Amino acid sequence: MSKDKLWGGRFTQPTDKFVEEFTASIQFDKRLYHQDIRGSIAHARMLGKQGIIPLEDVEQIVSGLRKILEQIEAGEFDFSISLEDIHMNIEARLSAAIGEAGKRLHTGRSRNDQVALDIRLYLRDEIVEITTYIDLLIDSLLNQAEANLDTLMPGFTHMQTAQPILFAHHMMAYVEMFKRDKGRLEDCLKRVNVLPLGAGALAGTTFPIDREYVAEQLGFPAITRNSLDAVSDRDFALEFLSDASILMMHLSRFSEELILWSTSAFQFIELSDGFCTGSSIMPQKKNPDVPELVRGKTGRVYGNLMAMLTVMKSLPLAYNKDMQEDKEPLFDSIDTVKGSLKIFADMIREMRVKSENMAKAAGQGFSTATDVADYLVRKGLAFRDAHEAVGKAVAYCVEKQTDITDLTLAEWQLFSDKIDNDIFACCTVAASVNARNIPGGTARERVCAEILKVRAGN
Numbered sequence: 171m172s173k174d175k176l177w178g179g180r181f182t183q184p185t186d187k188f189v190e191e192f193t194a195s196i197q198f199d200k201r202l203y204h205q206d207i208r209g210s211i212a213h214a215r216m217l218g219k220q221g222i223i224p225l226e227d228v229e230q231i232v233s234g235l236r237k238i239l240e241q242i243e244a245g246e247f248d249f250s251i252s253l254e255d256i257h258m259n260i261e262a263r264l265s266a267a268i269g270e271a272g273k274r275l276h277t278g279r280s281r282n283d284q285v286a287l288d289i290r291l292y293l294r295d296e297i298v299e300i301t302t303y304i305d306l307l308i309d310s311l312l313n314q315a316e317a318n319l320d321t322l323m324p325g326f327t328h329m330q331t332a333q334p335i336l337f338a339h340h341m342m343a344y345v346e347m348f349k350r351d352k353g354r355l356e357d358c359l360k361r362v363n364v365l366p367l368g369a370g371a372l373a374g375t376t377f378p379i380d381r382e383y384v385a386e387q388l389g390f391p392a393i394t395r396n397s398l399d400a401v402s403d404r405d406f407a408l409e410f411l412s413d414a415s416i417l418m419m420h421l422s423r424f425s426e427e428l429i430l431w432s433t434s435a436f437q438f439i440e441l442s443d444g445f446c447t448g449s450s451i452m453p454q455k456k457n458p459d460v461p462e463l464v465r466g467k468t469g470r471v472y473g474n475l476m477a478m479l480t481v482m483k484s485l486p487l488a489y490n491k492d493m494q495e496d497k498e499p500l501f502d503s504i505d506t507v508k509g510s511l512k513i514f515a516d517m518i519r520e521m522r523v524k525s526e527n528m529a530k531a532a533g534q535g536f537s538t539a540t541d542v543a544d545y546l547v548r549k550g551l552a553f554r555d556a557h558e559a560v561g562k563a564v565a566y567c568v569e570k571q572t573d574i575t576d577l578t579l580a581e582w583q584l585f586s587d588k589i590d591n592d593i594f595a596c597c598t599v600a601a602s603v604n605a606r607n608i609p610g611g612t613a614r615e616r617v618c619a620e621i622l623k624v625r626a627g628n
């Protein structure tokens with residue numbers, strides 16, 4: 171009957187079997203076992219210190235919980251659907267093992283503040299782990315940047331050749347993105363790292379608890395300041411899911427470039443065999459599965475953010491069972507982001523750069539046309555007039571099926587009498603790149619300095 175339930179007192183009929191399954195969260199929240207036990211130990215110690223429960227009970231509770239932890243980690247713990255969630259599975263097992271003392275553990279606490287605590291403890295560790303994966307990826311990018319300080323490539327806008335850049339500069343653009351992702355997660359961590367325990371079901375508790383003591387034991391620098399908010403707030407999870415979405419968006423853009431660069435049309439890079447698969451019909455195929463999947467998984471991480479925002483959007487204060495739906499999207503995004511970062515760090519480290527192909531492409535598509543316009547500005551022309559003159563030169567080349575780098579001085583002078591012999595040195599790809607010697611520019615010197623700065627932790 172309902173007497174096996176920890177909340178069974180006011181019930182006379184058993185729970186419908188399917189309802190039991192439908193309402194349970196143990197299938198997925200068992201992942202929180204470590205945090206749940208850690209939180210319970212801190213809570214029990216506080217209850218003992220405050221004289222709310224006997225100290226002998228605290229000792230029994232702590233050793234009982236430690237045993238349960240060992241059992242779970244040894245795979246010897248039988249999780250039960252009828253005990254609904256991780257909190258009641260552990261508490262019921264504790265009471266079964268140690269009797270009366272176990273039944274005192276939940277004094278001055280509710281599952282509502284307990285679950286908020288567990289998620290915060292869990293997410294806190296995961297965020298720290300994710301930032302270490304970001305560091306690994308940044309390190310791979312820095313290695314590629316260092317190895318490619320002389321690798322020229324075409325930079326694109328509208329996917330059309332725009333201006334030559336260094337491949338190192340391109341890699342460092344991603345370093346900037348992932349550094350921001352790390353910063354966002356570190357900022358999110360500040361709001362995750364607040365102790366909600368003590369809020370009780372919603373209004374606080376009648377017992378003289380010491381929340382600061384619990385916070386100290388669990389390493390929380392702050393405690394929540396409103397009990398209603400403490401149990402109904404999932405902003406910290408939403409923030410994480412938003413940060414995860416932006417991070418995946420970055421990985422997805424990178425994936426798209428890797429896929430494009432490995433096509434036979436581009437041939438800018440080759441991903442190592444370990445990160446690709448073949449086709450069951452076309453013998454020549456080497457498919458960039460890893461970046462394709464990361465691009466695809468970005469969709470589910472966005473979906474998790476949308477799911478969670480939608481779960482929360484019309485919930486009245488305080489806790490509502492809807493909020494049990496917070497865990498699967500959160501866990502899924504954590505797993506997806508970690509996996510994607512880890513595989514990317516390795517893939518980028520092993521990526522082979524085909525610098526000759528890149529350099530060749532860098533000189534195509536009139537990529538140094540802006541340099542000629544700038545040259546004319548330095549010779550006294552207004553930029554708009556310079557732009558017009560070079561535009562005409564490009565149209566002339568298109569017509570003649572030639573390149574601006576192949577024009578003779580006489581041909582150049584058809585477009586401006588300010589053009590002299592020094593034009594030839596200014597419109598090479600290498601000159602174009604090195605001329606962009608301003609902070610944030612693609613000149614070798616600048617990119618080198620950026621790499622050193624990031625390596626030094628700035």
Ligand code: ARG
Nearest residue numbers: 195199255281282285493494
């Ligand atoms: N399993 C629940 C959850 O994940 C724990 C909190 C349940 N609270 C309650 N009042 N039913 O949200």
